[in-house]
Amino acid sequence: MTPPRSSTPRDPSPRDALRRELRERRRAILAPARIAAAESIASRLLALPFAPTSGYVAGYWAMDGEIALSSWQVRLPRECIYCLPVLHEDGRLRFAPWRGGAPLVGNRHGIPEPDVPVDALLPAESMSLVVAPLVGFDMRGHRLGMGGGWYDRTFAFRRDRAAPPVLVGAAFDAQHVETVSPQPWDMPLDALCTESGTHLFSNDIDPTTA
Numbered sequence: 252m253t254p255p256r257s258s259t260p261r262d263p264s265p266r267d268a269l270r271r272e273l274r275e276r277r278r279a280i281l282a283p284a285r286i287a288a289a290e291s292i293a294s295r296l297l298a299l300p301f302a303p304t305s306g307y308v309a310g311y312w313a314m315d316g317e318i319a320l321s322s323w324q325v326r327l328p329r330e331c332i333y334c335l336p337v338l339h340e341d342g343r344l345r346f347a348p349w350r351g352g353a354p355l356v357g358n359r360h361g362i363p364e365p366d367v368p369v370d371a372l373l374p375a376e377s378m379s380l381v382v383a384p385l386v387g388f389d390m391r392g393h394r395l396g397m398g399g400g401w402y403d404r405t406f407a408f409r410r411d412r413a414a415p416p417v418l419v420g421a422a423f424d425a426q427h428v429e430t431v432s433p434q435p436w437d438m439p440l441d442a443l444c445t446e447s448g449t450h451l452f453s454n455d456i457d458p459t460t461a
């Protein structure tokens with residue numbers, strides 16, 4: 252029997268199809284809107300009720316049309332230490348302090364990571380706040396990522412432990428979908444910032460400890 256013309260070696264799942272569509276949408280955002288959104292999101296991240304005034308905070312190295320966090324990084328309180336995620340062999344992200352100009356090395360996906368020895372890496376538990384990149388989000392605080400499960404595995408410990416670290420999504424409004432069809436392992440966001448607003452999903456975060 253001849254397969255239908257549209258068939259591919261492996262039909263994508265509905266989640267994969269949604270990912271592809273949302274990534275295209277994210278890449279298509281033009282520079283002026285992208286720049287304005289990054290500025291607006293930086294201000295919203297700094298104004299979060301639980302925004303840390305000191306300690307480790309993590310962003311990411313923007314790629315594939317993701318929102319750049321450089322404006323947030325440079326406007327952070329002086330006592331905050333900006334970190335980038337590093338893929339670790341146990342399947343959970345580690346984090347490493349990074350300042351502009353410090354050495355970077357590409358990971359297996361070609362994303363730059365701080366070039367530091369393994370024993371200098373920090374676990375998620377050391378972070379006060381982590382800003383997570385995302386492909387899609389819904390208004391219940393669920394996030395669709397790149398499909399590697401990295402943030403879900405890294406933050407699974409938050410199921411039976413309160414913040415910190417606070418997990419905050421950064422996204423364009425265009426990445427909003429009705430539902431991301433959350434899976435049992437998906438870790439919900441505590442908050443989400445887009446160019447048009449901040450959504451707080453957790454109401455049990457103590458601003459004095461987060």
Ligand SMILES: Nc1nc2c(c(=O)[nH]1)N(C=O)[C@@H](CNc1ccc(C(=O)N[C@@H](CCC(=O)O)C(=O)O)cc1)CN2
Pocket residue numbers: 311312313314315317336359360361362384385396397398399400401402
């Ligand atoms: N900027 C950024 N850093 C991040 C993430 C992210 O989403 N954005 N991650 C969030 O979890 C982790 C990396 N996870 C990833 C998972 C899958 C693919 C991926 O499938 N990439 C390709 C194929 C390229 C390749 O793998 O060689 C793709 O674009 O299709 C990339 C990153 C940690 N760092």
Ligand SMILES: Nc1ncnc2c1ncn2[C@@H]1O[C@H](COP(=O)(O)OP(=O)(O)OP(=O)(O)O)[C@@H](O)[C@H]1O
Pocket residue numbers: 394395396397398399400401402403404407434436437
């Ligand atoms: N806590 C966990 N323990 C074991 N496996 C997990 C856990 N969380 C996620 N995974 C695995 O990761 C895979 C990818 O998950 P998912 O598609 O939700 O990734 P994602 O959230 O889009 O990606 P990312 O967080 O890397 O951006 C799933 O197939 C799942 O098996």
